[in-house]
Amino acid sequence: MPKHIPQRTCIGCRTVQSKRELLRIVRTPDGHVVADPTGKKNGRGTYVHKTRECFENILHAPGKLQHALKLETRIAPEDLNALMELAKTFPATDAMETEMKGTIIEPRRAHTQATQQQK
Numbered sequence: 001m002p003k004h005i006p007q008r009t010c011i012g013c014r015t016v017q018s019k020r021e022l023l024r025i026v027r028t029p030d031g032h033v034v035a036d037p038t039g040k041k042n043g044r045g046t047y048v049h050k051t052r053e054c055f056e057n058i059l060h061a062p063g064k065l066q067h068a069l070k071l072e073t074r075i076a077p078e079d080l081n082a083l084m085e086l087a088k089t090f091p092a093t094d095a096m097e098t099e100m101k102g103t104i105i106e107p108r109r110a111h112t113q114a115t116q117q118q119k
């Protein structure tokens with residue numbers, strides 16, 4: 001008889017894959033969001049590929065993760081940072097090591113025309 005392999009959907013790219021190819025992210029009872037490499041932590045979990053691409057995908061849109069975990073509040077920034085740090089340890093899906101291009105967008109200066117009103 002064929003062994004049943006549990007399938008889960010990666011919330012980063014929506015691909016259905018066997019559970020073991022994915023990393024579980026769990027909502028802890030105290031409302032934190034942490035990676036669960038063992039897959040055994042209690043709490044509501046969701047799955048994402050162990051790739052930088054899929055992680056960046058969800059970290060750029062944390063609302064998706066929040067929704068998947070049925071969180072009523074926003075995910076704490078420190079939790080997102082921790083996941084971001086973890087994502088850096090994963091290989092990029094591109095064969096080439098893609099460096100994060102830190103494009104710094106200069107804040108546009110508002111053209112405040114000071115109308116000099118003198119009393």
Ligand SMILES: [Zn+2]
Nearest residue numbers: 010013049054
């Ligand atoms: Zn994925």
